[in-house]
Amino acid sequence: MKRVDETVTIQENKRxxxxxxxxxxxxxRLARGVQAGQFLHVQIRPDAVDPFLRRPFSYYRIQHDRIEVLYEVLGRGTELLAGLGKGSHLKIMGPLGKAFTQQVRGKKRILVAGGVGVPPLVFLAEKNPVDYLLIGTKSRAEVLPKKELSKVRAEILHATNDGSYGVRGFVTALLEKIIQKEGAECxxxxxxxxxxxMNAVMDIAKREGIPGEASMEESMAxxxxxCLGCMVKTPEGxxxxxxxxxxxSFDRLVRTCA
Ligand SMILES: Cc1cc2nc3c(=O)[nH]c(=O)nc-3n(C[C@H](O)[C@H](O)[C@H](O)COP(=O)(O)OP(=O)(O)OC[C@H]3O[C@@H](n4cnc5c(N)ncnc54)[C@H](O)[C@@H]3O)c2cc1C
Ligand code: FES
Known part of the structure; x- marks a missing residue:
């Protein structure tokens, strides 16, 4: 899959x-051959020096040449992005990185998503057979509108910190229930x-001997x-x-702090 760097025109950018x-x-070109888990590197103001560094975002949905990205406003870059209207330009490099395993055979498949991790996992669940999609958010206001999840064929379960939608508490409580119901081995x-x-999910997976994968959303320059700015510790270094x-995969990730 060839990496390209292209100036694109915004068709839509709304809350x-x-x-x-x-x-x-x-x-x-940015849509060709992309799989869920891969990302785009976005220069938010192609004609300006500031912000200098690009910001990484996962592919959320692709229909032919139409690409959707779902993002949260966290700091200066995403604040500037949110202010751009239809017709503005972005310089975007992609597709980058390794995708999630798309086909998992002989196992029931659980996706566990939170925050900026929701977009790639919705993309994965739209394109592949998945059994459960578990989504954790702070409150009902952060839950994706139903139509955004209408193409997901998995059982979708929500957990909110304040209990305003789905079960009250962390998404890991939903994961524990499914493990009890289905049995860890499958x-x-x-x-x-x-x-x-993700650390809590991986702790549960390790305890139960469940295989899996995590997408590490490190800051990327x-x-x-x-630049070696996004290093992750593995058993090989x-x-x-x-x-x-x-x-x-879970077994390639070595925890570096508590
Ligand atoms: C592979 C990958 C895929 C991503 N996909 C998405 C996506 O689909 N949607 C989305 O909204 N965001 C996604 N992110 C996170 C996104 O890149 C950051 O939120 C963004 O770069 C913040 O830029 P900023 O200038 O607004 O914030 P900054 O000013 O750079 O940071 C503001 C705050 O955001 C935090 N932050 C910065 N980078 C990250 C990060 N990588 N993860 C979590 N917190 C961060 C900082 O610690 C700080 O508290 C992804 C990151 C990676 C590495
Ligand atoms: S962001 Fe990975 S090496 Fe530069």
Whole structure:
């Protein structure tokens, strides 16, 4: 799959709920052969020096040459992005990184998503047979509108910190229930979200002997293995997440802090 760097024109860029904005643009080359888990590296103001570094975002949905990205406003870059209207330009490099395993045979498949990890896992669940999609958010205001999840054929379960939608508490409580119901030996987990959530998911997987994959959303400067700013510790040593990941199997990830 060839990496390209292209200037695109924004077709749509609007807020869809209390958490996410949806960005839409067209590019046949950036859409070609992409699999869920891969990402785009976005220069938000192509004609300006600031912000200098690109920002990475997962592919959320692709229909022919139409690409959708779902993003949360966290800092200066995403704030500037949210201010761009239809017709504005972005310079985008992609597709980058390694995707999630698309076909998992002989296991029930659970996706565990939170925060900026929701988009790639919705993409995965739309394109592949999946048994459960578990989504954790702070409150109902952050839950994706139903139509955004209408193409997912999995059983979708929500957990909110304040109990305003789905079960009250962390998404890992839903995971524990499914393990009890299905039995650990027949399960496979794929997860993406805030580090504490993924660490909790991986702790449960390790305890139960469940295989799986996690997408490590490290900050990325270059996105192509040149700056070594996104290193992740594996049993073979430190590797750049933008090239070797962002998706890693659980047994390739060595925890570096509590
Ligand atoms: C492979 C990959 C895929 C991603 N996919 C998406 C996506 O689909 N949608 C989306 O909204 N975001 C995604 N992110 C995160 C996104 O890149 C950051 O939120 C963004 O770069 C923040 O830029 P900023 O200038 O707004 O914030 P900054 O000013 O750079 O940071 C503001 C705050 O955001 C935090 N932050 C910065 N980078 C990250 C990160 N990688 N993960 C979590 N917190 C971060 C900082 O610690 C700080 O607290 C992805 C990141 C990676 C590495
Ligand atoms: S972001 Fe530069 S090496 Fe990964």
């Amino acid at each position: 869809i709920n209390g958490k996410y904005y949806k960005l839409v643009f067209k590019s046949a 399960l496979h987990i794929q997860t993406c979200g805030p580090a504490p959530m 270059c996105g192509v293995g040149a 430190w590797v750049p997440s933008c090239i070797e990941g962002p998706v890693f």
